[in-house]
Amino acid sequence: MNKLLFTILFVLVSTLGFSQTLTKADFLEDLDFLKRTLPAKHTNLFAKTTKATFEKLVDDIASKADSLNYETFTVALFKLMVSIKDEHTFVEAKFNRILPIQLDMFNDEVYITAIDPAFASLLGTKLVAINKHSFKQINALFKEAILSENRSYFNDHLLRFINNPAFLKGLGIIDSDKEAAFTFVDRNNKISKIKLTSSEGNDLKKLNLTAGAVNLLSKKKKGNYWYDYDAAHKILYFNYTTCREDPAHPFDQFNQELFTLINAEHPNKIVLDLRYNNGGNSGILTPFIDQIKNSYLNRKDSFFVLIGKNTFSSAVMNAVELKKNSNATFIGEETSGSINHYGEVRGFSLPKSDIVIAYSTKYWEVWKGKKGPLKPDIDIKYTIENYMKGKDEALMSIWPQRPQPKGKPISSALILQ
Numbered sequence: 001m002n003k004l005l006f007t008i009l010f011v012l013v014s015t016l017g018f019s020q021t022l023t024k025a026d027f028l029e030d031l032d033f034l035k036r037t038l039p040a041k042h043t044n045l046f047a048k049t050t051k052a053t054f055e056k057l058v059d060d061i062a063s064k065a066d067s068l069n070y071e072t073f074t075v076a077l078f079k080l081m082v083s084i085k086d087e088h089t090f091v092e093a094k095f096n097r098i099l100p101i102q103l104d105m106f107n108d109e110v111y112i113t114a115i116d117p118a119f120a121s122l123l124g125t126k127l128v129a130i131n132k133h134s135f136k137q138i139n140a141l142f143k144e145a146i147l148s149e150n151r152s153y154f155n156d157h158l159l160r161f162i163n164n165p166a167f168l169k170g171l172g173i174i175d176s177d178k179e180a181a182f183t184f185v186d187r188n189n190k191i192s193k194i195k196l197t198s199s200e201g202n203d204l205k206k207l208n209l210t211a212g213a214v215n216l217l218s219k220k221k222k223g224n225y226w227y228d229y230d231a232a233h234k235i236l237y238f239n240y241t242t243c244r245e246d247p248a249h250p251f252d253q254f255n256q257e258l259f260t261l262i263n264a265e266h267p268n269k270i271v272l273d274l275r276y277n278n279g280g281n282s283g284i285l286t287p288f289i290d291q292i293k294n295s296y297l298n299r300k301d302s303f304f305v306l307i308g309k310n311t312f313s314s315a316v317m318n319a320v321e322l323k324k325n326s327n328a329t330f331i332g333e334e335t336s337g338s339i340n341h342y343g344e345v346r347g348f349s350l351p352k353s354d355i356v357i358a359y360s361t362k363y364w365e366v367w368k369g370k371k372g373p374l375k376p377d378i379d380i381k382y383t384i385e386n387y388m389k390g391k392d393e394a395l396m397s398i399w400p401q402r403p404q405p406k407g408k409p410i411s412s413a414l415i416l417q
Helices: 003-015 024-041 051-062 070-084 117-122 135-145 151-161 165-170 251-265 282-293 314-325 384-388 412-416
Strands: 090-092 101-106 109-115 126-130 179-185 191-197 225-230 235-240 269-273 303-307 329-332 341-343 346-349 356-359 362-364
Touching (some): 024 346, 070 090, 101 384, 225 251, 235 251, 303 314
Parallel strands (some): 269 303
Antiparallel strands (some): 090 356
């Protein structure tokens, strides 16, 4: 799916303010518009539900219009989208506050990976509760508002919204979008309770957070695509973060540089990391796919593709093509995107709230007969302990486990060992 479409939707939502004093009539007008418009625009809205069910759920929201506010209305729409069971049909609401914390999931539990510097000592501790709601209760509430058939999709979206105070308020977990109380526990069972004040904006990258695991190879550089060569172990690491061209460094040029290095250095292994790629234009990677298929590296013990819970949409399409047409070994976790899926997203705004509803216009059958996400050949269980030490279990399964020589490391990749 074209990443530009997501960008357009984001810009549209971000530039349209919303009224916190929406009336019952406003909600009813939005719902009537949604009921008429989404079935007309979606390529096959009732593939996994019925028209009667959809209309009843819309009417159920309308029956509560007297008690709705922007946050509860937004979450009600999220719950409506769950019933459609299309991972590319979703709600893009105007969220203008964010809590200064980043969480990630390890073994089905959630831990702090970045936080306001005032609470840096809590990095790596486990989430127990938010505003006296246990994580088990929070998980259950999120499952009402986020598709959960695909475990990776659910986990990815839970982590995306768990620091969103408006979303938490809409679920009834907190009472205000200005602050939230968190409870954490460390490995010694020490309980810590803190209050976090939300900041304006919705981009966590703009906040000055203290982060753990700064030495991970996957975080070494920034950009849509980049590589790092470990000459000592003759392993080439290729990080493909988003299926989108970098105007300053077109992918064709990048790909030529990559294979020039391969021809010159003759590495023993190449790693394509798709774990953090949530899609865009699947055609961008085509030059690489065409060349790697004909390379001496196209062997199961030389070509490795990393996938995970953030691998979505066009990145899944790229992974599936490599699964079908190369000898690569796939390592990591199940993808959040399904192999065959609805997509090619467009969107429309609800007239009163300005909430954007994204919807699918095309069905992509990239591997006939396959259902669900793409699964790895080698399943990786990541741990918070290794993460905080800058160790990446997926890469550890590829890199030779050798003692690090004394003195300065000869490669940043050795930090992973």
